[in-house]
Amino acid sequence: MKICVTINGQKYERDVEPRTLLSDFLRHELELTGTHVGCEHGVCGACTILLNGEAIRSCIIFAVQVDGQELTTVEGLGEIDNLHPIQEAFREKHALQCGFCTPGFLMTLVPFLKENTQPSEQEIREAISGNLCRCTGYQNIVEAVKLAAKK
Template sequence: MADKCRVRITVNGVAYDQEVEPRLLLADFLREDLDLTGTHVGCEHGVCGACTVLLNGDSVRSCLCLTVQADGAEITTVEGLGTVDNLNSLQQKFREHHALQCGFCTPGMLMTATDLLSKNENMSDEELREGLSGNLCRCTGYEHIVNAVRAAMNE
């Protein structure tokens, strides 16, 4: 086992200063060390997008990112969006449009959509679908997800 490294990472506004193994994936750091299990691991090879989080405002796959690479970064996970009693507008649109079924891909889908919406004011459906195409969903057929993100964009 390699020596542990010190990392200082802010997650959802909370500052952490911890020792981690250099090989620890960011996804496992969030899920196992911080108990933020909203970030899901779907493939561990960067295809499905379920583990997507924001790193300094950009969407990244936390299964392809080592914790030490995130040293000094600000991370936002799904737990940093709205709450059960106070969903944010994108989460609310997902609910209104039935954009989730099993909910496993949903956190990653929300983080990718958050990134997309923060950088693009007006996307065509084709651009929206292209923007979401790095996040796989096996339940919804995407129609309702596209509707929800479009509704959030138009709000």
């Protein structure tokens, strides 16, 4: 099937198999490898991207389902010299270790902070509860979200 999708402001038209997962389409067809695949069941959050501004799990949706839609991946957040505030906060607060889960956290937190500009620690913890990290213990991630909210 032919799909047309806008990703990080760039329009893409591709033929895809109807069974191709969106995460596989992004990583293998478009080489947008910032979207990570962990569990392949939508549980870990590593594959989180934005679909029309809403955080979704790209490993449990087919590429054909996003035809005509607008996506944002972690590659669309900021640039090396101009990081998104949540990226800056993660760097400043050392909110990552191995980095595998980080893109999913970032993409989860962008719409969260848009809706909740002064979140409590409990609200932050609830917002990130669907993203798994095996390295950090989450405290620095919480601190990074607090800092990003101030920015």
